[in-house]
Each structure stands twice: as C-alpha cells, then as structure tokens.
Amino acid sequence: NLLEVWASNAYRTDVLPISGDFNVNGGIHRPCHLIITGQDCITPLFYASPGVFIHQENISRETAGINVETHLSLKNKKQGLKLKTTIADASNKIVASNETGISGDIVRQPIQVERPVLWEGKKNPYLYTVTVELYDGNQLVDRMVQRTGFRYFSVDHEKGFFLNGNYLNLYGFCRHEDAVGRASALLPEDYKMDMELIKESGATAMRLAHYPHAEPMYDLSDENGIILWTEIPMCGPGGQAFTGLVDTEGFKVNARLAVKELVYQKFNHPSICFWGICNEILVSDGKRFVEYDNPIPFIKELNGLYKSIDTSRLTALATCVDQSYYLGCSDLIAWNKYFGWYK
Known part of the structure; x- marks a missing residue:
C-alpha cells in the first residue's frame, strides 16, 4: 500500500480564510494517525467526526434525557449486529445503558440519566463517559468513547x-493557535500553558478565533469549565469582492463544508455554547464602504445551515462597524470596539 499526502500553503481563492490579520500556517501541523477498522464499524468517514452524536434533548437537575445517534459503515448488512451504549459517571460507574438491534446505517438510542450531576462551568465541570460498542453477536467489533x-x-x-438556570458572567479572551518557534504546530504543553493562563486570569469564557482549533483545547475547556465560542475561518475585511480574485462559488462550497465539519467534529463538547459564522466582514453602504459587496444573504444561509444540524446551540457573529445589516443574521452579535486603538 502506498499512502501519499500533499500539503500546501499556497494562496487559494476558494478556501477560507481569504484574508485576515493573523498568520495562516500551512503543512501538517497537528497529529495524524491511521484508522484501521473491520468491514462493519462506527464510521470514521462522516465529516471526520467520531460518528457518535450525543443530543441533549431534555436536561434538568432531576433527569438528563439524551439521544445517542451513531453512524455506521456496514458492508455485510447481516443479521445479529447490535449496538450497546453505556453512560458512566466520573467514578466510572455505569448509570444508564441501551442495547439496540441494528436495521440501518444510523441508530438512535434514547437514554435517561436520573439525578445527573450537571456540567456547571468552572464551578463544577463534571463529565460523563459515553461508550458506544458495535457487536456481531457476542463479539465486539468496534468501539467509540466520547466524554460529555x-x-x-x-x-x-x-x-x-444563564447556565443551568443560573446567571454566569462571561468574560475572557480570543485565542489563536500560535507559539514561539512552532507557529500553529503546538505541543501538548502549549495547550496546557494557555489554559493555565486563562484560568489564572479568572476568565469564564473563550472565543476560539478565527478557525476551528485542535481537539486538546476543546477537551481542556470541557475539563476546566470554560464556555466556548468556536467558529469557521470566514473573516473580514469584507465579503468576497474586497480581495478582487475570490472564486465566489468555490468559497461558498468551502464555507458550507467548514460548518459541517466543525459541528459534527465538535458536537459532543459541553463547553461549546456558540457556533460562530463570521468575523468583521464589512457590507457596502454606498458611501464609506463602497469597495465591499453584500455578504448578508450568504451569512444568513450559513446561519440556517448551523441551525439545521444543531438546534441546541446559539449562533453568533462579530462585526467592527455600527451597521444594522447584520440584524437577523444570527442569534447573537458581538460588537467589536477598538477604543483608543486607531487614530
């Protein structure tokens, strides 16, 4: 077998981000590994996600009603396949389970956890372990483990x-993946140091700017109770027309794919409360911002795409100008103000 991987940092007019005031580093800058499965497995091919999605449908202090959705890759379609899902608490005690016979490529298993310990942010970032196992008769053929x-x-x-009915003041940082001498090819100690600095400051929230970050930062946010806003790399200064060379249709195809990959890959992280659509994209007003186009219809399309995949979280975008065009484009808007930065 020959596996060939090509990596390029060449400028692309059909790949996000088109522009931005941060370094865009190329190459293979995160760990990679080879996944080997049997012919029947929990699929690793669904947008590079874990293939397991833990839907939180009815959460309270009395009960946690969830629905575990598992995507399978089945070559044989034979009888006798079953899916066993268990939920264990922080002490590794199984508190709920569901065993289901398989009749299709997607299995949904409703599960109730009585009197759950809620994830309370920094106050108590309590995590459960969800284990999904694929059996052929009594033989275990695949397993996926997720924490939430x-x-x-x-x-x-x-x-x-408000988190679990209680007010929580959100304040913190925008974080980029960047380390001296390594750029975005971070080591485990780099993520840990960033998290320790965030905790030391007293922050309660973080915006992962302006692209999906590596998995360790989401795990550390889950473990330390930091509320996250995470987003796709759709950045300003303005739509597609500003740079003049954008492959508009290719840009849109890539943005749609970026939304799906972000949501499906990061779906189970309790720290994520906000999906970000875009950052500081200007809109032509015919006066001051004549050189820009009108990205609003596409921003609204991406907002709808987020909502079609995940109804449990809120969408957000950030803008640096006092324009009303963005109203109705997302659930939340961050108004970036740079008082004293520019003269």
Missing part, C-alpha cells in the same frame, strides 16, 4: 447568559 457534560443554557438580551 449535561447542561442547558440560555441568553437574555437584558440579563445575560
């Missing part, structure tokens, strides 16, 4: 953010 925390949240436009 049970929580519910809401945002009120006057009162702020």
Whole structure:
C-alpha cells in the first residue's frame, strides 16, 4: 500500500480564510494517525467526526434525557449486529445503558440519566463517559468513547447568559493557535500553558478565533469549565469582492463544508455554547464602504445551515462597524470596539 499526502500553503481563492490579520500556517501541523477498522464499524468517514452524536434533548437537575445517534459503515448488512451504549459517571460507574438491534446505517438510542450531576462551568465541570460498542453477536467489533457534560443554557438580551438556570458572567479572551518557534504546530504543553493562563486570569469564557482549533483545547475547556465560542475561518475585511480574485462559488462550497465539519467534529463538547459564522466582514453602504459587496444573504444561509444540524446551540457573529445589516443574521452579535486603538 502506498499512502501519499500533499500539503500546501499556497494562496487559494476558494478556501477560507481569504484574508485576515493573523498568520495562516500551512503543512501538517497537528497529529495524524491511521484508522484501521473491520468491514462493519462506527464510521470514521462522516465529516471526520467520531460518528457518535450525543443530543441533549431534555436536561434538568432531576433527569438528563439524551439521544445517542451513531453512524455506521456496514458492508455485510447481516443479521445479529447490535449496538450497546453505556453512560458512566466520573467514578466510572455505569448509570444508564441501551442495547439496540441494528436495521440501518444510523441508530438512535434514547437514554435517561436520573439525578445527573450537571456540567456547571468552572464551578463544577463534571463529565460523563459515553461508550458506544458495535457487536456481531457476542463479539465486539468496534468501539467509540466520547466524554460529555449535561447542561442547558440560555441568553437574555437584558440579563445575560444563564447556565443551568443560573446567571454566569462571561468574560475572557480570543485565542489563536500560535507559539514561539512552532507557529500553529503546538505541543501538548502549549495547550496546557494557555489554559493555565486563562484560568489564572479568572476568565469564564473563550472565543476560539478565527478557525476551528485542535481537539486538546476543546477537551481542556470541557475539563476546566470554560464556555466556548468556536467558529469557521470566514473573516473580514469584507465579503468576497474586497480581495478582487475570490472564486465566489468555490468559497461558498468551502464555507458550507467548514460548518459541517466543525459541528459534527465538535458536537459532543459541553463547553461549546456558540457556533460562530463570521468575523468583521464589512457590507457596502454606498458611501464609506463602497469597495465591499453584500455578504448578508450568504451569512444568513450559513446561519440556517448551523441551525439545521444543531438546534441546541446559539449562533453568533462579530462585526467592527455600527451597521444594522447584520440584524437577523444570527442569534447573537458581538460588537467589536477598538477604543483608543486607531487614530
């Protein structure tokens, strides 16, 4: 067998980001490995996700109602295949389970956890372990393990953010993947150091700017109770027209794919409360911002795409100008202000 991998950092007019005020580093800058499965398996091919999605449908302090959705790759379609899903608490005690016969490529298993310990942010970032096992008769043929925390949240436009019914003041950082001498090819100690600095500051939240970050930072946020806003690399300064050379249709295809990959790959992390659509994309107003186009219809399309995949989280975008065009494009808007930065 011959496996050949090509990596390039050449400028592309059909790949996000088109522009931005941060380094865009190329190459294979995160760990990679070879996945070997049997012919029947929990699929590793669904947008490079774990193939297991833990839907939190009815969470309270009395009960956690979840639905575990598992995507399978089945070559034989034979009888006798079954899926066993167990939920273990932090002490590794099994608190709920479901065993289901397989009749198709997608299996959904409703499970109830009575009197759950909720994921309370920094106060108590309690995590459960969800183990999904594929059996052929009594023979285990594949397994996927995911950690998650049970929580519910809401945002009120006057009162702020609420986690499990309690007000939580969100403040913190925008974080980029960058380390001296390594750029974005971070080592485990780099992620840990960043998290220790975030905790030391007293921050409660973090925006992973302006692209999907590596898995260790999501895991550390789960473990330490940091609320996350994570986003695709759709960045300003403005739509597609500003740079003049954008492959508009290719750009849109790549953006749609980026949304699907982000949501499906990071779906089970309890720390994620906000899906980000874009950052500081300007809109032509015919006066000051004449050189820009109108990205609003596509931003609204991406908002709808997020919502079609995951109804449990809120969408957000950030803008640096006082324009009203963005109203209705997302659940939340961050108004970036740079007082004293520019003269």
